[in-house]
Amino acid sequence: MSLYVGQTAQLSKVFASAEVAAFAELSEDRNPVHLDAGYAAQTPFKRPIVHGMLLSSLISALLGQHLPGDGTIYLGQTLKFVRPVYVGDGVTARVTVSDIRSDKPIVTLTTEVLNKEGLPCVQGEAVVRYG
Amino acid sequence: MSLYVGQTAQLSKVFASAEVAAFAELSEDRNPVHLDAGYAAQTPFKRPIVHGMLLSSLISALLGQHLPGDGTIYLGQTLKFVRPVYVGDGVTARVTVSDIRSDKPIVTLTTEVLNKEGLPCVQGEAVVRYG
Numbered sequence: 001m002s003l004y005v006g007q008t009a010q011l012s013k014v015f016a017s018a019e020v021a022a023f024a025e026l027s028e029d030r031n032p033v034h035l036d037a038g039y040a041a042q043t044p045f046k047r048p049i050v051h052g053m054l055l056s057s058l059i060s061a062l063l064g065q066h067l068p069g070d071g072t073i074y075l076g077q078t079l080k081f082v083r084p085v086y087v088g089d090g091v092t093a094r095v096t097v098s099d100i101r102s103d104k105p106i107v108t109l110t111t112e113v114l115n116k117e118g119l120p121c122v123q124g125e126a127v128v129r130y131g
Numbered sequence: 132m133s134l135y136v137g138q139t140a141q142l143s144k145v146f147a148s149a150e151v152a153a154f155a156e157l158s159e160d161r162n163p164v165h166l167d168a169g170y171a172a173q174t175p176f177k178r179p180i181v182h183g184m185l186l187s188s189l190i191s192a193l194l195g196q197h198l199p200g201d202g203t204i205y206l207g208q209t210l211k212f213v214r215p216v217y218v219g220d221g222v223t224a225r226v227t228v229s230d231i232r233s234d235k236p237i238v239t240l241t242t243e244v245l246n247k248e249g250l251p252c253v254q255g256e257a258v259v260r261y262g
Contacts, residue, residue, distance in 0.1 A: 011159060013159060019157055022153065022157060023154075023157055023188070026150055026153055026154055026157070026185065026188070027185070027188030027189065027191065027192050028142060028144060028188075028189060028192040028196075029188055029189075029191050029192035029195060029196070030192075030196065031192075031195035031196060031203075033195075043202075044204075051188070051191060052191065052205050052208075053184055053187055053188040053190075053191045054157065054158070054188075056184055056187075057154070057157070057158030057159075057160055057182070057184040057185075058158065058159060058160075059184075060158065060160045060182060060183065060184045061158050061159040061160035061161075061162075064160060064162035064164075065159075065160070065161065065162060071174075072162075073175075074183050074212050075211065075212060076209070076210060076211045076212060077183075077209075077210045077212075078207070078208075078209045078210075079207060079208045079209075079210070080206065080207045081205050081206060081207060081208075
């Protein structure tokens with residue numbers, strides 16, 4: 001696959017309460033801020049929020065299936081959780097090639113998950129080996 | 132909550148093929164290296180491996196529920212995927228307090244996910260605000 005700096009891919013999804021509850025079981029992360037509206041009302045978030053790792057999993061989906069795609073091996077990821085995403089709101093994950101090594105098939109991508117207003121909620125960088 | 136450097140918490144789990152398939156649907160990450168033994172046999176991994184983000188979600192579970200626990204706000208996470216975990220194998224996630232800020236209620240923890248031999252598979256660092 002021929003990659004270039006600036007190349008980008010994106011994916012949109014809504015995490016509704018059923019998805020968030022299913023992820024809570026899989027991950028063992030049953031923090032009530034994700035699951036219980038009454039509890040969330042007492043926190044700075046006021047409403048239930050989606051798990052940061054569930055949002056971030058969309059980045060992995062893009063890397064392995066779209067950019068670079070088939071044969072990608074995930075080496076590392078940084079994540080900053082800068083803004084909450086409320087359960088039921090749409091999000092868009094986006095990855096953009098920022099660096100391509102000339103000595104090895106290793107590429108760095110900026111990664112972000114945006115809320116429905118287009119504001120960044122998760123920001124970071126991925127490093128992958130591509131096949 | 133009174134925290135100290137070196138304080139640690141851990142959590143063990145097996146991700147079997149049913150959990151990995153459920154996570155593939157939630158995350159949209161249907162990379163066949165996680166789901167298809169025939170495909171995985173053609174890769175360097177030889178057998179289906181668990182999604183790195185699913186492994187990493189155990190770290191979030193520990194932070195929000197155990198250390199620091201209730202009221203924790205996840206600010207950031209770094210992840211290095213240094214070794215695969217095979218579907219059906221047990222893993223242990225562990226978080227250990229490495230730094231406590233004196234000016235703000237912010238703590239840094241080293242985070243790792245170990246395979247059944249105790250070897251690190253995911254390594255990194257979390258930064259959280261605690262309540």
